[in-house]
Amino acid sequence: MIFLVDFLSAVVNGISMGAIYGLIALGLTLIFGIMRIINFAHGALLMLSMMVGYWIWKFSGVNPYLMIIVVAPIMFCFGYFVQRVFIKPVLDAQKDVREPIAVLLLTAALAIVFENLALMVFGADYVMAKTTVTDATIALGGITVSAARFYALILALVIAYAFYLFLQHTELGRRLRACGQDRNTALLMGIDGPKTFAIAFGIGTALLTVAAIVLLPFYYVHPTVGNVFMTKAFIVVVLGGLGSVPGALLGGIIIGLIESIGAQYMTATLTTVVVYLVFLLILFVKPSGLFGSRLEW
Amino acid sequence: MLLFRGRYTKLVGLILVATMMMSFVVGCGGGSESGSDKVETIKIGNILPLSGSAAPLGKIGQQARDMAVEEINAAGGIKSMGGAKIEMIYADSKGDPATGVSEAERLITHEQVALITGCYQSGVAMPSTEVAERYGVPYFVPVPSEDQITERGFKYVFRLAEKTSWRNRDQVKFIKEMSEKFGTPVKTVALIYENTSWGQGAVRAWEKYIPEAGLEIVLKEPYPSNSSDLTPVVLKCKNLNPDIIMLVSYVSDAALLTNTFAEHQVKPIAFIGTSGGFADPQYFELTGDNCEYYFDISTWEPDVNRPFSAETNKKFTEKYGYAMNAEAVKAYVAMYIIADALERAGSTDPEALRKAFAETKITEGPTQMYASEIVFDETGQMVNAPLVICQMRKVDGKMQRVTVWPEEEARPGFEVVWPYPGVGQ
Amino acid sequence: MDIVQKKKIGLIVIILAIALSIPLFVTKPYYIHVITMCLLWAYLASSWNLFCGFAGQLSLGHGIFTAVGAYVTIMLFNDFNISPWIGMFAGGAAAVLLSTLIGYPTFKLRGAYYALATVAIGSGVMVLIENTMTLGPFHVGGAEGLIVRLMGNAPAYLQFMSKVPYYYLALAMLVIVVVFSYWLKNSRLGFYLSALKEDEDAAAALGINVRNAKLVAAAYSAFFTAIGGVFYAMLIRYLEPMAIAGPMMSNEMVFLAVVGGSGTVFGPVVGGITLHAISEVIQFYFSDMAQGLHLFIYGLIVVFVIMFKPQGIIDILQKYYNRFLGISDRGEDESSVS
Structure with a gap:
């Protein structure tokens, strides 16, 4: 039997990690929702964000959380650039094709390029940005919680909420949602399609950066670190519903809880299978996810 | 936009056709350049994970080997073969067994290495050693510890590492x-x-x-x-x-x-x-x-009380910026064991090499930083696990x-x- | 028979003649090994294409079929001494069963959802294999992998010391899958598939049983893919779940087929041979320079091919082929245009 204290620890940990998954999924759901692209380079972009964050921290010593202000715009530009230069031409060429497989493969190939570029430039070593937050714990009424993960949870909630407000109440947010709902009508309405897509990709990448920074204090950085999170991010996106901000966060937390609590009753490797099963169940029963609409495409 | 693509279509097409033909030519005509039986260099193949998630391990394995080979060559190389120098050829396994196999094939049949060492991961070691066994080329395994590697009745596989x-x-x-x-x-x-x-x-x-x-x-x-x-x-x-x-x-x-x-x-x-x-x-x-x-x-720590241990570690640290670990030591020591076998074999003939490995009994020199005596049993397993x-x-x-x-x-x-x-x- | 048909046949004869005689010119086993691997990947890409290319579905979990084919066959061989020549059909049958079981729930998913489902299933199967040591009377090996019992030179058991028999086997398999692809594409099922690839709802409205069409095509694809897995197992003689069921296997098949030209008969063949040859050549020349350089270059090549030719390499070759046959790009026989 598991003690209540440890059960609660598992719950809190599950929610914290889940919030991080949600944060990673946020960028993905934006890209997936607006452009209908399965972005297989998402993990590699997370890795690049972590690398940039780590090296800036290494040379400047500035607290990683403050660095978000610097790194996010950098990665936004990078994402914008990638979309405009690489993805746009292929997306256009496949405009009339029902399933733009080529785009998916392009992102997968880009992931390989980024990963090995990072390997060549930054080296293969595993590094971590050890700050005061690393290893610190917070006592919440008897439960010990990792400080870094807790801050991650807070930040994830804040960013998700801010992003939600952005989508609902700003002009740009409305444009993004319009493109997501119906690309052609949006174009007819005079919305600049290519530019909006590029901005969407840029924002998606910037959101990733927040997740990357939040991971830095307690997770290692390495050229292949992105792969660890990527499949989970996709599962969260589908679970939560395409293009839904609350869905991404909630979906992430659900997955985090399954992993955390499930591991108390079975081996960690089997919880992975459980997560996949849950995912498949969602796909078969309600593919639009928790908050998605019933629109198919 | 249309023009842009049209211009490049031909170029890409030409490049691709050329690549296909080039690989063909490499396949058929590349045989002439190898055949360097000049005993001035002895080629040794090394399969390591140089990319992928195990890349750091591959890197340190390469560094340890290089340091040993530098020393061996500087000390006169393999004297029984007229001072022949060791030449290391590295192959990236990417951590993937199939790549390990094809790299083993390449090293043996194309590069014509005298022997192979590698490859950190047991999953890659298992099939790649089988390739060497089939060709009758010695394969020296310094690091992988999966028990079964030396439990298959192979004659050409020798392992330094202790079993898991x-x-x-x-x-x-x-x-x-x-x-x-x-x-x-x-x-x-x-x-x-x-x-x-x-x-x-x-x-x-x-x-x-x-x-x-x-x-x-x-x-x-x-x-x-x-x-x-x-x-x-x-x-x-x-x-x-x-x-x-x-x-x-x-x-x-x-x-x-x-x-x-x-x-x-x-x-x-x-x-x-x-x-x-x-x-x-x-x-x-x-x-x-x-x-x-x-x-x-x-099997090794920086402070073990063994000859050569402290100096070698110091040299490595100064050269590469971090200290050795047991895996690096095994890789390093392995090169000395190989050099010793080459000396006694007096040639790169696989059978002579195999016999030399089997008869190994080293009690002096840098290998002491690992174990006081290097001896292999009849399955090719080093018996002392220090x-x-x-x-x-x-x-x-x-x-x-x-x-x-x-x-x-x-x-x-x-x-x-x-x-x-x-x-x- | 007119001149176009004669040219086609002539071309086929020449290619076959070259292919059959390669082992006579190329003596180094390493090169035979590389060419055999190219043929194997061309075969696997074509097997994937049978369903995914023709029906326009993106399966990113096809590794489960290579795995099932390989594991079933090898387990029957290791533990019951059944020759892989026979065992491979059991492996193929198991794959067909698996594909049908999965097909029922997954085929009503569209586009990206289907792709993600296959990713989940692929990963799930891999994890399951990694965690299974024994299955009844069979030794599975879990993550430690399964060694194929070595028999030296045993043609009756699909084991050869020389590389050359593997080459001919791979060649035969490739020819068979290409012929089958051609037949499938031009059969009624093939027409149904291209209809539903274009627009599933319209096809259903026309009276096509979309689900059954998909199930049958997927079964064909699964069977061929499984046989490919068996070949891989007999060539490498060691099964590791990560390698044979994992993302590397699944993604590679898709890469090769799409870069070559998915939905066509020869696209995956071209993609498989060319891309794998390129990756071997790059590894050959670059892998000992900087860590990761060869993969970086390979990735860049794929990126550029996709960017400039999303329809696949076959598109380029198609132009030259047409020119050779004397057919204009509109498909008419140029010599007969008045």
Whole structure:
């Protein structure tokens, strides 16, 4: 039997990690929702964000959380650039094709390029940005919680909420949602399609950066670190519903809880299978996810 | 836009056709240049994971080998072959067995290497050694510890590393001895291991040795080696409150586990790692003080009382910026064993080499930093497993691995800290 | 028979003649090995294409079929001494069963959802294999992998010391799958598939049983893929779940087929041979320079091919082929244009 204290620890940990998954999924759901692209380079972009964050921290010593202000715009530009230069031409060429497989493969190939570029430039070593937050714990009424993960949870909630407000109440947010709902009508309405897509990709990448920074204090950085999170991010996106901000966060937390609590009753490797099963169940029963609409495409 | 694509279409098409033809030409016509039987250089093939998630391991393996070969060549090369120098040819296995196989094929049939060494991962070692066996080319395995590598009746495969099961055997022995010495009864053991062949192999050994010692396994917890979070595993373990926690991990998960154990204040009588990630130079960077008082088992530590050990490690540190670990030492020492076999064989003839390896008996020279005597049994397995247990301790403000067992090898002036401070709180 | 048909046949004869005689010119086993691997990948890409290319579905989990084919066959061989020549049909049958079981729930998913489902299933199967040591009387090996019992030179058991028989086997397999692809594409099922690829709802409205069409095509694909897995197992003689069921296997098949030209008969063949040859050549020349350089270059090549030719390499070759046959790009026989 598991003690209540440890059960609660598992719950809190599950929610914290889940919030991080949600944060990673946020960028993905934006890209997936607006452009209908399965972005297989998402993990590699997370890795690049972590690398940039780590090296800036290494040379400047500035607290990683403050660095978000610097790194996010950098990665936004990078994402914008990638979309405009690489993805746009292929997306256009496949405009009339029902399933733009080529785009998916392009992102997968880009992931390989980024990963090995990072390997060549930054080296293969595993590094971590050890700050005061690393290893610190917070006592919440008897439960010990990792400080870094807790801050991650807070930040994830804040960013998700801010992003939600952005989508609902700003002009740009409305444009993004319009493109997501119906690309052609949006174009007819005079919305600049290519530019909006590029901005969407840029924002998606910037959101990733927040997740990357939040991971830095307690997770290692390495050229292949992105792969660890990527499949989970996709599962969260589908679970939560395409293009839904609350869905991404909630979906992430659900997955985090399954992993955390499930591991108390079975081996960690089997919880992975459980997560996949849950995912498949969602796909078969309600593919639009928790908050998605019933629109198919 | 249309024009742009039209212009490039022809170019891309031409490049692709040319590539196809080039690969064909390489295939058919490339045979003329090799055939360098000039005994001025002896080619040795090295299969290592130079890309992918095990890249850091491949890198340090390469560095250790290079340092040894530099020394050997500078000292006159292989004298029985007219001072022939060793030439190292590296092949990237990418951590993938199929790539390991095709690289082995390439090294043997195209590069015509005299022998092969490699390849860090047991999953790659298994099939690639089979390739060498089929061609009758010696394959020297310094690091992979999967038991079965030398249990298949192969004649051309020789292994320096200890078998995984020997590490587990000695870990259990250590537990019993310490428990008696310090009067702390030990009953329960938790096993946490990464879920690939390495971890699973260790579990099989533990399942044999632990019950034999009268102990009880209360947890067998495999985890995916690239987990994003191991808190669930830690909490599960904490809940069972085992006396001993034993771990098999690569560096990133070892660090994750150590840090998470510290976060949640898990305090068993002892933490015992099984080399691998715990012995990686980056482990200290990633864990800081959290790993203090952990035990680890390996075949070499920076402070072992063996000839050549301190100087070689110093040289390596100065050259590459970080210290050696047991795997690097095995790779380094392996080159000397190979050089010794080449000397005695007097030629690169595979059969002569194989015989030379089988008859190896080295008791002098740099190989002593690993073991006092290098001898292989009839399965090609090195018989001495100079296993030592170290404890991570802070020495003059810096975390170090301090050898504490067996007594002959222990660093003077250090007592084992057993049990783990604050146990049971 | 007119001149176009004569040219086509002539071309086929020449290609076959060259292919059959390669082992006579190329003596180094390493090169035979590389060419055999190229043929194997061309075969696997074509097998994937049978369903995914023709029906326009993106399966990113096809590794489960290579795995099932390989594991079933090898387990029957290791533990019951059944020759892989016979065992491979059991492996193929198992794959067909698996594909049908999965097909029922997954085929009503569209586009990206289907792709993600296959990713989940692929990963799930891999994890399951990694965690299974024994299955009844069979030794599976879990993550430690399964060694194929070595018999030296045993043609009756699909084991050869020389590389050359593997080459001919791979060649035969490739020819068979290409012929089958051609037949499938031009059969009624093939027409149904291209209809539903274009627009599933319209096809259903026309009275096509979309689900059955998909199930049958997927079964064909699964069977061929499984046989490919068996070949891989007999060539490498060691099964590791990560390698044979994992993302590397699944993604590679898709890469090769799409870069070559998915939905065509020869696209995956071209993609498989060319891309794998390129990756071997790059590894050959660059892998000992900087760590990761060869993969970086390989990735860049794929990126550029996709960017400039999303329809696949076959598109380029098609132009030259047409020119050779004397057909204009509109498909008319140029010599007969008045």
